[in-house]
Amino acid sequence: MKMDAITxxxxxxxxxxxxxxxxxxxxxxxLYALLLPGTIYLLIFDYIPLAGLVLAxxxxxxxxxxxxxxxxxxxxFNEFFNSIYFFRLLKNTILLHLYDLLWxxxxxxxxxxLLHELRRQYFKRxxxxxxxxxxxxxxxIIAGLIVNFLSPTDGIITRLIHALTGSETNLLGDQGWFRxxxxxxxxxxxxxxxxxxxxxxxxxxxxxxxxxxxxxxxxRWKKMTSITLPSIMPTIxxxxxxxxxxxxxVGYEKIILLYNPGTYETADVISTYVYRRGxxxxxxxxxxxxxxFNSVASFLILILINYISKRVNNVSLx
Numbered sequence: 390m391k392m393d394a395i396t397x398x399x400x401x402x403x404x405x406x407x408x409x410x411x412x413x414x415x416x417x418x419x420l421y422a423l424l425l426p427g428t429i430y431l432l433i434f435d436y437i438p439l440a441g442l443v444l445a446x447x448x449x450x451x452x453x454x455x456x457x458x459x460x461x462x463x464x465x466f467n468e469f470f471n472s473i474y475f476f477r478l479l480k481n482t483i484l485l486h487l488y489d490l491l492w493x494x495x496x497x498x499x500x501x502x503l504l505h506e507l508r509r510q511y512f513k514r515x516x517x518x519x520x521x522x523x524x525x526x527x528x529x530i531i532a533g534l535i536v537n538f539l540s541p542t543d544g545i546i547t548r549l550i551h552a553l554t555g556s557e558t559n560l561l562g563d564q565g566w567f568r569x570x571x572x573x574x575x576x577x578x579x580x581x582x583x584x585x586x587x588x589x590x591x592x593x594x595x596x597x598x599x600x601x602x603x604x605x606x607x608x609r610w611k612k613m614t615s616i617t618l619p620s621i622m623p624t625i626x627x628x629x630x631x632x633x634x635x636x637x638x639v640g641y642e643k644i645i646l647l648y649n650p651g652t653y654e655t656a657d658v659i660s661t662y663v664y665r666r667g668x669x670x671x672x673x674x675x676x677x678x679x680x681x682f683n684s685v686a687s688f689l690i691l692i693l694i695n696y697i698s699k700r701v702n703n704v705s706l707x
Contacts, residue, residue: 445678451671458674465678474662482658485639488572490632496580498625501587502613517588520581532646535574536561564652571643571656586628590621626704634691637683659683 414421445465447458469475500520507513523531538546541559550558560566598616607615641660648656659679667676699705 441677442681444674445681447674449674451673461674465675466682468675469679469682474657477654478657478659478662479637481655482637482639482660485568485571485658486636488568489575489639492572493576493579493583494629494632496576497583498587500580501584501591502617504584504588505591505617506609506613517581520584522581523578524582526578528642529646531574531578532643535570535647539570561647562649562651564655567648567652567656571647574643586624587621590624591617594620622702623704626698626702627706630691630694630698630706633694634687636690637687 443456444458446460446462448461448464449458504513504516507516538544539560541547541557541562547558547560550556560570594617598620599612602612602616637659639658639660641658641664644656644658644661645664648661660683663676663679666672667679695705695707
């Protein structure tokens with residue numbers, strides 16, 4: 390009798406839980422409908438392709454069965470680590486990301502702080518709109534503009550340099566200038582858009598803190614350094630952690646559109662090398678192996694940076 394009572398109570402609890410779920414779903418069905426396209430996108434383009442990681446441990450050739458081919462273990466990983474290009478690719482990838490982070494991370498913060506200090510709303514909205522615009526320009530168009538402006542024959546910037554210095558120059562063909570061009574174009578295209586999250590964080594700052602500061606006679610600079618920045622510091626640290634997690638994930642699109650064999654020494658990164666050998670060279674197993682190494686290394690870096698941040702200032706992703 391006692392067991393029957395327990396079983397009956399468990400069945401009643403299960404029915405109650407199911408009824409609550411049905412009620413919750415019916416109340417929020419439109420929100421779940423909005424969530425559905427993103428979920429399907431993630432399944433198709435992010436989770437299902439994970440099955441292809443098996444190619445990193447196989448000798449796959451076009452035309453073979455997806456799960457066919459000979460198992461080769463860590464052959465492709467060893468080949469990449471022992472490659473004459475490994476340290477060059479690793480150095481270029483890390484330096485490009487660090488330079489981009491050094492300039493591209495603080496500029497949106499400064500821009501958001503300056504916008505926050507503006508009192509004329511119409512001018513503030515105009516500046517915001519203008520700063521967001523480059524984000525919506527295609528990478529191909531941005532690269533085309535850079536190539537045209539820096540053309541060694543009739544580029545606007547090239548002609549200006551020639552007029553000021555009298556020397557002919559080919560900045561895109563000079564490996565010493567590639568990183569500078571890449572970082573400047575990235576900052577220009579993204580600083581306005583990246584400032585949105587900081588502007589949102591600024592709206593959550595308690596206005597009573599500013600009122601108290603006014604009563605104490607604090608100026609704008611003092612309020613910014615003592616109230617505004619400390620209030621949005623958790624947001625800044627969180628985004629810094631996420632950006633550091635992308636240390637080895639420099640995108641290949643703009644680099645491919647801008648670099649050439651003469652600038653490989655400073656421009657060639659892991660993703661562009663994988664593109665040339667894995668896709669153009671049809672060496673798919675090698676490309677998957679390098680991509681897997683890149684993902685695992687980025688994940689470990691993210692965990693390490695998150696741990697350090699949690700120990701130092703008690704701000705972390707988890």
